[in-house]
Amino acid sequence: MPGSQEFVFEGGSSGVLLIHGLTGTPLEMRLLGKGLANAGFTVHGVQLAGHCGSAADLVATRWQDWYEGVERAAERLTTRVDTVFVGGLSMGAVLALALAAERPRLVAGVGVYGATFRYDGWNIPALARLSFLLPLLKRLGIGRDRMFMEQPPYGLRDERIRAQVSATMLSGDSAAAGLPGNPWPALAEMYRLAAWVRPRLSRVVAPCLIAHAREDDIASLDNARLVAARVAGPTEMLVLEDSYHMITIDRERRLLIERSSRFFSAVAQARALAEAA
Incomplete structure (x- = not known):
């Protein structure tokens, strides 16, 4: 895999699989991973197919390739831990929900971070808001070499990290x-x-921690509301007031780590008590 940035932090018998976003890298999940590892979790940050290389590497893949990589990583994690959680940022959150829907017996809980079903944040230009038409354009062979360039603030409210x-x-x-x-x-x-x-x-029956920035510049809070309204399992909502889209590395990353650790720990404890009863 080109430029692999996957990471593993060894910990206890509960594990968390972390999934980065579209065009992103596992490094955007690393601080969260370290925080969860410090709380006693085994953590694996997966690298999606086609990522961390060139645009051509990414274009050569399909969403099925990304999902299959997530599923393989989750299965590998089960060989090291007893309980598997999954968390993802942006498109990674959508992939995490896909895994929970398809493998309900495998996934004990989900961290849904800045879920992006639609690019509708306040910084998305009018043309990019029509990107839901891109599957049609792709079928017609239009725009293979075109790209929507990232724009400031790049999903980051913290100016130092943004720079x-x-x-x-x-x-x-x-x-x-x-x-x-x-x-x-x-x-x-x-x-x-x-x-x-x-x-x-x-089909998602696992408990979900749904974290989203109120002023998300990439994907509006409606994306989080969609998840909360449609999943079958219990949900906990965390609306962040001082972050933009990249909540795993932005100003409230420590709060996100604390709430994620507490959420996963509570679910693991409840499962252990249920199994002991």
């Missing part, structure tokens, strides 16, 4: 900070994934 991430991303180091834009064919695959997962949300 670091944008400099790395614009330098061309996709393994460290992801691609500087979203290729149209990859966005088309993301919308196909979202269309496939949306009607399957009712």
